[in-house]
Amino acid sequence: MRSASAAVFRPVRTRNAFEETVERLLQAIRLGVAAPGERLPAERELAARLGVSRVTLREAIRVVADAGYVESRRGRYGGTFVVPRLPESPGRDLSGVDLEDVLTLRRVLETGAAESAAARTLTPDERQHLMLALTEVGAVEAGSAEEYRRRDSRLHLAIAEVTAAPSLTTAVADVRTRVNELLDAIPLLAANIEHSNDQHRAIVAAILSGDPPGARTAMDEHVEGTAALLRAFL
Structure with missing residues (x-):
């Protein structure tokens, strides 16, 4: 055994x-x-x-x-x-949150959104919209947790928006709100930001090159990294 x-x-x-x-x-x-x-x-x-x-x-x-x-x-x-005495649980009341429910829903929605976005022929405005959101999240200075979360959320919503499916964008916005409540209860890690930004670039590159399987795989890797940290701390 x-x-x-x-x-x-x-x-x-x-x-x-x-x-x-x-x-x-x-x-x-x-x-x-x-x-x-x-x-x-x-x-x-x-x-x-x-x-x-x-x-x-x-x-x-x-x-x-x-x-x-x-x-x-x-x-x-x-x-x-x-340490002899472990830290107390996060101050936020997360007792009523089903972590795996939130993570599963996010994975299904966001991998599907990335795949769908890559399957479309994007307009010049849509491509610019994605690139601007990507540039903004990558430009956040280390230590600005609130600003990073805001711009990170904006990029994920931009991906949903270029699917041209308003209901999907609404669903991604809803699940992102739930994810952010969980993320606010754990530390923002510099090493994770660097890794996330690399993954963001891979996701957007796959979408802009019209590679649905690649976009889905890149997003799946990205959301699983966040899920691992949430499971670890919560």
Whole structure:
């Protein structure tokens, strides 16, 4: 029988390695696989078990440390340790939220929107609309969480808008509102912003080149990265 540690610290999928590494670390802590006060496996061992680079693992550990779940100790018996007292749950009341319901609905709607947008012959105005939204979200300075979320939402709505299906745009707007309420309860991570912007560019490029399968795949990878972080922190 596999141990709980082996079940949690299993190889991540490479498409969202950073986000999924954060998810695995927090999952291990929340499930008690790595209990308060205990030391995480050594960096080399843990990176190998998760199937990620040591750079990716360090970035993920830094995020988990900044969130107050682990701390680094130096010396002969040093390493990364789970803090003795774990942080309290987010202040926002999310008790009535079905996380998986929201994430599933978002995935269905937004991957479909990207695919549908790529299947259309877009007008010059629609293409400009997409590129402007992409440029605006990529121009947000680090540390401006509220502005980034606003522009990120605007890009996703722009993708829905160029499908020329008003009902779909309304549905995407509704689910994005629900997603943003969840995102507001977790930290905005610089490494995730950089990754998200790379994915945004891939999504828009696939739409503008008329590649429906590519647009769907790129959006699927993007929303799954966000889902991994939400599952990790919430």
